[in-house]
Amino acid sequence: MNKAILSVVLGAALLATGCSDFKSDTESTRNLNDPSVSGRTLAEQVCAICHGVDGNSKNPVFPRLAGQQPAYLTEQLKAFRSHDRSDVLGYKYMWGIARNLTNKQIDELAQYYKGQTAIPGQVKETALVAQGDAIFHHGVEATSVPACASCHGPQGHGHDGFPRLASQHEDYILKQLSVFKHTNDRYAGMGAMMSPVAYNLSGNQARAVAAYLSVQR
Structure with missing residues (x-):
């Protein structure tokens, strides 16, 4: 164009x-x-x-x-x-x-x-959010998935080059996890760190993390 x-x-x-x-x-x-x-x-x-x-x-x-x-x-x-x-x-x-x-x-x-204030989404599935909370803070030991909080901060606010994920759209997070898992389209820079993490998350685990983050302030 x-x-x-x-x-x-x-x-x-x-x-x-x-x-x-x-x-x-x-x-x-x-x-x-x-x-x-x-x-x-x-x-x-x-x-x-x-x-x-x-x-x-x-x-x-x-x-x-x-x-x-x-x-x-x-x-x-x-x-x-x-x-x-x-x-x-x-x-x-x-x-x-x-x-x-x-x-x-x-x-x-x-x-x-x-400088803008993030507005979180609303909880839709309490059990799914609770599962996402556990994965975000503790990871998934069985598949060597580290705690998301280790890079993105305990509240999901990120720091420096690690993005804020709290309050992000659930569907957008899921889409980006799929990009990291199935493509090299975001491999540049720190994106390379996410490929193995996303690869080792199951579909339900990814959805749980996304649901949890979407409702965090």
Whole structure:
């Protein structure tokens, strides 16, 4: 998709979703090719189409970014820009968006989302959440799955390059675990660490962990 078409599509989408009402303290623009546009404005007027203005997306196809670790989000945006992250959803939605982002804009986007408050989902299956709690904090000894908390923190808030998982969409977590398990599309950087972990999780165990994390604050 060339730049002109991309701008038209984004503009139409913004109007269709009511994003034209979003206001910024600074500039007002939807031009992805202007390096002077702040990350905050991009977040409010472009990224909000899919991720929500506060980073709490409604559609589980798109991850919740509210409260995300800046180092992780910076790494992922740069991976989309360089095409090092090539999972299907990333390729479909993020390559075109990220390709003209400057390092400054990426840093500002990461800080913007870090400052937003994550909103957890609601418990649907208590037993499944309890199973996920046990796996997250203690791992699965029988299949050498380490405790998720050892990297992502005891509350799932992440740190440095390890992402925040608390409050993330259950379906999105499941999709990413499947990507790690069955493809090399996210093998770059720290993604390589997740492949053996995801491979040794059963489908039900993955669902339990995802259900648990989705309802954590």
